[in-house]
Amino acid sequence: FAKGDDKAAEKFKEATEAYEVLSDEKQRGLYDQFGHAGVDPNSGFGGGGQGGNPFEGFEGFNFGDGSFHFSSSGPGGEIDAEELFDAFFGGGRRRPRGPRRGADLQMHVSLSFQEAVFGASKDLGLRYQIRDSKTGKVSVKEREVTVEIPPGIDNGMNLRLSGQGAEGDPGAARGNLFVHVVVEEDEYFHRDGLDVHTEVPISLTQAVLGGTADVRTLSGEVEMRVPKGTQVDTKLVLRGKGIKQLHGGGRGNQIVHLKIEIPTQVTARQEELMREFDEATKESGTGISGKLAEAAGSAFGALFGKPKSDAGEEEEEDDDDIPKKQAAH
Structure with a gap:
């Protein structure tokens, strides 16, 4: 580890412990029952690891750019720690590399019977959260979008507006906007x-x-x-x-x-x-x-x-x- 980088060392220690717990049924049971104390060898529960160091073969570490990376002499090259933690704590999911596409948004629009029959143009206000890809900071964004309602639409139908969802990372596509249609009843028709x-x-x-x-x-x-x-x-x-x-x-x-x-x-x-x-x-x-x-x-x-x-x-x-x-x- 880089000298003085205590946070990185602690993070690696937690990752090692998590791997041992997840790969050993006995330790996993102790962890579920007693928490961290159940797998701490100094706590009296006798939950020390038995499977060896799961990170054996990794040669170096790099924390200089603010990210968390491992370098390995074996096949596979550089490993992103975020993916590693996702594998431990997220059920094996791995986030694809590259910019992330924007999230899909959902909302509903109310139409009169006449608007559904003959079509209409509706201005909808959107309010959603976006995450800065560099800082990770989450902010709320508001904007307005115009939805063209086609003639003949019926109650309960959904409109899909491609590329009208939330913004993605730089270079990635926006998400989509899904509009659920609710049509008011008419007294005569x-x-x-x-x-x-x-x-x-x-x-x-x-x-x-x-x-x-x-x-x-x-x-x-x-x-x-x-x-x-x-x-x-x-x-x-x-x-x-x-x-x-x-x-x-x-x-x-x-x-x-x-x-x-x-x-x-x-x-x-x-x-x-x-x-x-x-x-x-x-x-x-x-x-x-x-x-x-x-x-x-x-x-x-x-x-x-x-x-x-x-x-x-x-x-x-x-x-x-x-x-x-x-x-x-």
Whole structure:
């Protein structure tokens, strides 16, 4: 050892002791039970080493540059003490030589439903620790990064931004930034993959006689045809009105759940008309047809108002057949 370098000598002594303890099951047991005293030959536990000097064959030592190195006459050349201690205390791991790559960073970003559907640009503040490769000093760094959210991203997905993590040693690459996406629920739209589900209320008159209903879509409001004889929980499909496929050209559909609203209060005249309609239906035995349809239309028109229009019985709506009232996101 260099003269007066007591710290280096002590470090080497500890390394020797550690090697002996780890390579001898008996000593390791004593060390686990009694600590350093269990392997100290002067402590009374009788734990002296029996395996000889594990560093036999090393010829010289160099501490002049502030690092800890061994020189050996055998194969392998110079050995870094940090690697040696990693082998003893770190389960055999060896740190690769050369500059270390920067650490990966993780964070999450909250998006509204509309931001997830149409994409957005979000500025995120990063705060992380970095270590000076020369001094070993750890400091906290803050910086801002802009994340481009692609249209169609879904809740729980992760974005990987290459090279946006922590800085590495000089000459080494930065780490990566992983952004976990959390999408807020929407009160109107409910997502299922690329499809969106919505509920649209219609009157009893619309359900029986058909008509149209205004439906809000991701691209604006449209008029949707309601077929005659619509039943409870009928679902209509607006094709191509769903969410754009992530990194693709396809789109999902919008599934419209029709909810028939039943009035809770009626006037005496409305009740009379409803009873007339009920009697007429019983007499026909086949539902609404011919003059009965006209009578039903008159009765329901007085009770709930006239239906908007008669629009057929199609269960699916094609995008081209739907007049757009508004074309805005």
